[in-house]
Every structure is written in structure tokens, then in C-alpha cells.
Amino acid sequence: MEEHKLSHISRRSFLKISAGTALLTAVSLPKTSLARTGEKLSTLIDLSLCDGCVDREMPACVSACKTIHNDKVPQVIENIPEPWPRKTIEDWSKKKDVFNRLTPYNFIYIHKAVINVKGQHTALYIPRRCMHCDNPACATICPFSANHKNKNGAVVIDQDLCFGGAKCKDVCPWEIPQRQSGVGIYLHVLPGLMGNGVMYKCDLCNDRLSQGKLPGCIEECPRQAMLIGPRKDIEARAEERARQMNGYIYGKKENGGTSTLYVSPVSFELIGKTMTKQPGQPDMQPDVKRRMADTDPLGKAVLAAPALGLAAAGTAGALKWFSRRKELTNRVKDNG
Amino acid sequence: MAEKILAEKNLVVRHSAIELIEHWAIAISGLILLLTGIFELPVGKRYYIITLPGLGWSADYITSLYLHYAAALVFTAAGIFHLVYHGVLGEKGMIPQKGDVVKSIAVMKSFIGIGKEPPMHKYLPEQRLAYVGMAFIILMLVLSGLVKTYKNIYAPDMSYTVLLWATWIHNSFFVLFFLAFLAHMAAIALRPNWPMVRGIFTGRVRLDYARHRHTLWLADIEKIVAVPAVTVPATASSATEAELMPEPQTLTEEESLSVVKEVPVETNDEAANQKITSDRSE
Ligand code: HEM
Ligand code: SF4
Ligand code: SF4
Numbered sequence: 001m002e003e004h005k006l007s008h009i010s011r012r013s014f015l016k017i018s019a020g021t022a023l024l025t026a027v028s029l030p031k032t033s034l035a036r037t038g039e040k041l042s043t044l045i046d047l048s049l050c051d052g053c054v055d056r057e058m059p060a061c062v063s064a065c066k067t068i069h070n071d072k073v074p075q076v077i078e079n080i081p082e083p084w085p086r087k088t089i090e091d092w093s094k095k096k097d098v099f100n101r102l103t104p105y106n107f108i109y110i111h112k113a114v115i116n117v118k119g120q121h122t123a124l125y126i127p128r129r130c131m132h133c134d135n136p137a138c139a140t141i142c143p144f145s146a147n148h149k150n151k152n153g154a155v156v157i158d159q160d161l162c163f164g165g166a167k168c169k170d171v172c173p174w175e176i177p178q179r180q181s182g183v184g185i186y187l188h189v190l191p192g193l194m195g196n197g198v199m200y201k202c203d204l205c206n207d208r209l210s211q212g213k214l215p216g217c218i219e220e221c222p223r224q225a226m227l228i229g230p231r232k233d234i235e236a237r238a239e240e241r242a243r244q245m246n247g248y249i250y251g252k253k254e255n256g257g258t259s260t261l262y263v264s265p266v267s268f269e270l271i272g273k274t275m276t277k278q279p280g281q282p283d284m285q286p287d288v289k290r291r292m293a294d295t296d297p298l299g300k301a302v303l304a305a306p307a308l309g310l311a312a313a314g315t316a317g318a319l320k321w322f323s324r325r326k327e328l329t330n331r332v333k334d335n336g
Numbered sequence: 337m338a339e340k341i342l343a344e345k346n347l348v349v350r351h352s353a354i355e356l357i358e359h360w361a362i363a364i365s366g367l368i369l370l371l372t373g374i375f376e377l378p379v380g381k382r383y384y385i386i387t388l389p390g391l392g393w394s395a396d397y398i399t400s401l402y403l404h405y406a407a408a409l410v411f412t413a414a415g416i417f418h419l420v421y422h423g424v425l426g427e428k429g430m431i432p433q434k435g436d437v438v439k440s441i442a443v444m445k446s447f448i449g450i451g452k453e454p455p456m457h458k459y460l461p462e463q464r465l466a467y468v469g470m471a472f473i474i475l476m477l478v479l480s481g482l483v484k485t486y487k488n489i490y491a492p493d494m495s496y497t498v499l500l501w502a503t504w505i506h507n508s509f510f511v512l513f514f515l516a517f518l519a520h521m522a523a524i525a526l527r528p529n530w531p532m533v534r535g536i537f538t539g540r541v542r543l544d545y546a547r548h549r550h551t552l553w554l555a556d557i558e559k560i561v562a563v564p565a566v567t568v569p570a571t572a573s574s575a576t577e578a579e580l581m582p583e584p585q586t587l588t589e590e591e592s593l594s595v596v597k598e599v600p601v602e603t604n605d606e607a608a609n610q611k612i613t614s615d616r617s618e
């Protein structure tokens with residue numbers, strides 16, 4: 001069974017990953033699909049290949065993703081408690097079909113960018129989803145650690161622990177996570193006073209990865225526009241493709257580095273201009289900064305604080321000792 | 337250590353300058369940690385805290401994190417300083433003693449008019465018990481906070497088990513810290529404890545109060561004063577001699593030592609010195 005799975009996967013991932021030159025060898029591929037080895041994975045999205053599935057009702061990646069994830073969101077309760085005092089309720093349960101933006105039921109969507117390149121209008125299709133950042137604030141400062149970065153790079157929200165406070169969305173430069181009210185653990189604690197649902201976003205199909213399967217979007221893409229593989233290989237592949245098409249990469253430096261690399265023949269400066277940030281529709285600012293990086297120096301000082309306290313105690317203790325000694329010698333002198 | 341009787345002013349020095357600095361460093365940074373820790377939760381927008389004047393930043397988690405880190409730096413360093421400094425000096429005044437639970441109940445009963453307070457040391461039995469409680473809470477907050485800080489900087493993909501432990505310890509002890517702080521305030525609000533309040537600001541409390549309530553403490557101070565007379569030869573010196581000098585206007589031991597230098601020493605006779613001290617304190 002295991003063997004069958006493995007050979008099945010290596011064949012499939014090989015197909016996906018070798019949709020260019022055969023840079024990645026079959027040898028490295030079975031590892032690719034095994035999330036449990038903890039090997040760092042990256043994905044590549046090649047904008048020169050994606051055609052937005054314009055001939056289909058719904059892009060293949062989007063519908064694959066919906067099929068895999070939609071029934072994982074629990075049934076939303078009848079009367080969603082009204083949060084106090086701010087009464088925001090976000091209920092997508094009756095709009096599950098929406099697929100032109102991110103929602104709790106839609107983790108990937110395609111942005112169409114029409115760009116004037118050398119006097120010619122060119123349409124680019126850009127699949128958008130969570131970037132699975134290298135140091136994701138969405139995960140690191142989740143107050144319940146419901147959102148966590150796995151060793152393989154996948155940033156995954158545990159929907160049983162999430163209270164839906166949307167902090168992750170606020171600290172994500174692309175505001176990726178989306179809230180569904182009326183589900184989750186908050187209903188059993190103090191609904192109305194704390195929490196407001198569960199946050200949802202792409203989890204890189206981490207469950208499937210651990211079963212040795214590919215993420216749904218990658219598996220179903222008819223044009224092999226997306227690849228997954230060991231981080232080093234994918235990075236090399238992205239560089240190579242960018243060189244070949246004299247193009248650009250997005251996701252390498254953005255938000256401090258991510259494990260999603262977009263390769264595009266058109267600059268992301270221009271692509272970004274076709275986007276205005278709207279709820280569920282992120283923009284694509286090049287070089288967007290990881291704000292939390294600015295707090296790192298102070299954080300390092302905090303890690304050094306125990307040593308500081310120790311040094312201060314040593315100094316104060318020594319001073320006290322010396323001043324006593326000096327005092328005593330003085331007194332002995334005075335007293336003859 | 338800095339403890340001494342300033343009889344002519346009707347005061348006893350209760351805390352040294354170092355102890356006052358420690359207390360306020362921990363208290364102020366602790367309050368900032370409490371506030372910015374709350375602002376690390378998604379409450380700023382939801383509870384309209386951002387609309388309050390001066391709190392517009394309360395929903396900006398990165399700003400709160402800066403402040404949380406800054407306060408954590410002081411809090412952690414002061415906590416470690418406290419443990420090591422007083423540990424090495426062997427000061428045990430706040431460590432609970434046998435029978436403290438029973439005694440603390442007696443003290444609390446006396447607050448509501450049942451029975452009399454037992455004679456007390458420098459700290460009440462409940463203060464000693466509260467001290468270990470608070471020390472433990474602070475230790476857990478610091479340890480879990482350090483793990484969280486390490487994760488933010490170096491290891492976002494650290495062991496999920498360790499991280500969940502650190503997170504839930506941090507959150508639970510945050511609640512305990514808040515409750516302990518409220519209890520601390522409640523204790524101060526009790527009338528019999530009022531005279532101690534000036535102590536944590538100025539380092540001194542009223543002598544008549546201490547004599548009446550902290551009988552064992554005063555006996556200790558006076559005993560320390562008496563000890564060198566018995567055990568130390570007249571010419572030899574010991575640290576406690578400084579404390580036994582008549583003190584005109586000292587606040588801390590450090591100061592008292594420098595004052596001593598200027599005070600001409602009239603006699604080597606320890607017993608005489610002691611007599612001066614006790615005369616003054618009567
Ligand atoms: C009085 C002491 C403290 C209180 C009341 C307190 C409270 C809190 C609370 C309520 C949170 C938000 C919930 C959470 O993220 O778990 C938090 C977050 C945090 N605390 Fe503290 N804390 C205290 C001390 C410390 C110390 C001493 C450190 C570091 C040594 C620290 C480091 C952090 C960090 C880094 C976060 C941000 C969230 C994260 O990175 O996961 N805290 N604190
Ligand atoms: S893109 Fe946003 S949600 Fe995804 S890992 Fe990065 S910060 Fe988190
Ligand atoms: S990535 Fe593939 S499946 Fe998704 S829209 Fe583009 S071509 Fe279709």
C-alpha cells in the first residue's frame with residue numbers, strides 16, 4: 001500500500017515538477033511528498049504558464065481546493081451570537097460558491113491583470129493564496145498558537161484552537177486569513193465576549209502532504225503552472241525560469257521571505273498596479289516589509305535580560321562588599 | 337540589611353534603595369506587560385479601546401510587542417537580579433516559615449475583629465506566602481515569555497508541543513498575575529496595613545507602628561545591634577557596626593556607610609554604642 005502510494009506520487013510529482021528541464025531528479029521527489037520528513041518545501045507559480053483556465057467555469061486549482069476543503073468547515077450554528085460591543089459578524093456559509101476572492105470557503109482565487117507590455121495588452125492570470133512565509137507573524141503572534149508554521153514550511157491554522165479574533169489577518173501584509181463566525185471553540189467559552197469564529201486559509205494541503213499526496217491545486221492544474229518540491233530545488237528552478245524568460249520573482253524577499261515563488265515575464269511593479277487591496281483580494285506590493293523584523297533587536301535584548309540581571313546582581317554585590325571592606329579598613333585606621 | 341531605627345524621627349528604615357528600585361522596576365514593568373499583553377489579544381478594535389484618547393495604538397500588535405519587549409527586558413533582568421542578589425546575601429525574610437498558613441489565618445481573622453494578631457516579623461505570614469506565589473507566577477511568565485520571544489526571532493517552526501505549553505502557561509499565568517495584582521491592591525486597602533504603604537515609597541515606616549505590630553522584627557534589629565558587643569573584640573570591626581552607630585539622617589545602608597566615615601568615632605566601647613542606640617530608640 002505504502003509502496004504503491006509512493007510510486008504513484010513520485011510519478012505524479014515528477015510529471016508536475018519536470019514540466020520544464022529535468023533539473024529535479026526523480027530521486028529527490030519521493031521526499032518531496034513526505035511532509036513528515038520535515039524537509040522544507042517550496043512552491044513555484046509560473047505566471048507564464050497559468051492561463052486562468054478561461055475555458056472553464058471555475059479554474060481547476062480553485063475547484064480542486066474547494067472540493068478538498070469546503071466540507072471541512074463545520075456546520076455554522078443557526079443563531080450566530082452577536083459579538084459585544086462591536087457587532088461584526090462574518091458569515092460566508094450562504095455564499096460558499098464565491099470564488100473571485102478569498103473567503104473561509106475559498107482559499108485560492110485567480111486575479112486577472114491586463115497589462116500594457118510594449119504597446120500590447122497582455123492578460124496575466126495570478127493565482128492568489130497564502131504565501132506560507134518563512135517567519136509569519138500570523139503564526140508567531142497568535143495568542144493561542146492556533147496558527148503554526150510546520151517544519152516543512154506549511155503555515156497551518158488549527159480550527160479546533162482558533163478563536164477567530166482575526167489577529168493573524170491584521171498582521172499579514174496580504175490579509176490572507178478569512179473569518180467564518182458561528183463555528184469553533186469560542187462558542188463553548190464566552191461567545192459574545194471573546195472570539196468570533198474561526199480563521200481559514202490555505203494550509204498547503206498539509207494533510208495530503210503527510211499522506212504523500214500533492215496539494216490539490218498543484219495536482220489538478222492542467223498546465224502544470226504550479227510546482228512543489230524541496231526548497232532548494234524550487235528556488236533553483238525559479239531562478240532558472242526567471243533567467244530564461246528574462247523575468248521576475250515574487251516571494252523571495254517579500255515579508256522577510258516566503259516559500260511561494262511567483263515567476264513572471266512581467267514585473268511585479270506593473271502587476272501590482274493592477275491590484276487594489278480589497279477585503280479578500282490582496283495586492284502584490286514588491287518588497288513588502290516584515291514589520292515584526294523591526295522588533296527583533298529588542299527581542300534579542302530580552303533574551304539577554306537574564307544575563308543582564310545576573311551581571312547587575314554581581315556588580316551590586318561586589319560594590320556592597322567593597323564598600324564594606326573600605327569602611328572597615330577606614331574604621332580600623334581611625335580607631336588606631 | 338539597611339534596617340535601622342531612627343528614634344528621633346519615630347521611623348524605622350524598612351527597605352534599602354536597592355530594594356525600592358527592585359520593587360518599582362518589577363511593578364511598573366509588570367503593569368506595562370499586563371497592559372501590552374492584553375493588547376496582544378484582539379481587543380483594541382473590538383472593545384473600541386482605540387477610540388480612547390492616547391490609546392489609538394492599542395490595536396497595533398507590533399507597537400504593543402515593542403512595549404511588551406521593552407518592559408520584559410526590565411522585568412526579567414529585575415527578577416533575576418532579585419533572586420541572585422538576595423539569594424547570595426542570604427536574605428530570607430520573605431521565605432515562608434513553618435506555621436505561616438495557620439498564622440496568616442489568625443492575622444486575617446484579627447482584621448475582622450476575631451482574636452489578636454500574633455507578634456510578627458518584618459513581613460506578615462501572608463506576605464511571605466504571597467511572595468512565593470508571586471515569585472512563582474513571575475518565574476513562569478518569564479520562562480514562557482522567553483520561549484515565545486525566541487520563537488519570534490529564531491524559530492517560528494519550533495516544536496509545536498513546546499510552543500503550546502509556553503503559550504498556555506503564558507496565558508494562564510497572565511490571568512494569575514492579574515489576580516495576584518488585585519489581591520496585592522486589596523491587601524494594601526486594608527486599614528491595618530496602611531502604615532506600610534509609605535514604606536514602599538520612602539523606605540521607612542513609623543517606629544511606633546513597627547514596635548506595636550512587628551515586634552519580632554524590631555527585636556531582631558535590636559538583637560543585631562547587641563550582638564557585636566558580645567562577640568567582637570573592641571578593636572575589630574564588623575559590618576554590623578555601621579548599623580549600630582548613632583545615625584543622624586540616613587536612608588540606606590549605602591548612605592549610612594558614607595555618613596559613618598564623617599562621624600568621628602568617639603569610643604570603641606561597643607556596649608556604650610549600644611547604649612546610645614537603645615537610649616535613642618526608647
Ligand atoms: C507581568 C508579566 C507578563 C504578563 C502579564 C504577560 C501577558 C501577556 C499576554 C496576555 C500576552 C498575549 C497572549 C499571548 O500571546 O500569549 C503576551 C504576549 C507575549 N508575551 Fe507576555 N506577559 C508578561 C511577561 C512577559 C515576559 C517577561 C516576556 C519575555 C521574556 C513576555 C513575552 C511575550 C511575547 C513575546 C508575547 C507576544 C506573543 C508571542 O510572541 O507569542 N511576556 N504576554
Ligand atoms: S501570507 Fe499571510 S497568512 Fe500566509 S503565512 Fe504569510 S503572513 Fe501568514
Ligand atoms: S494555476 Fe493551473 S489550475 Fe489554477 S487557474 Fe492557472 S492554469 Fe488553471
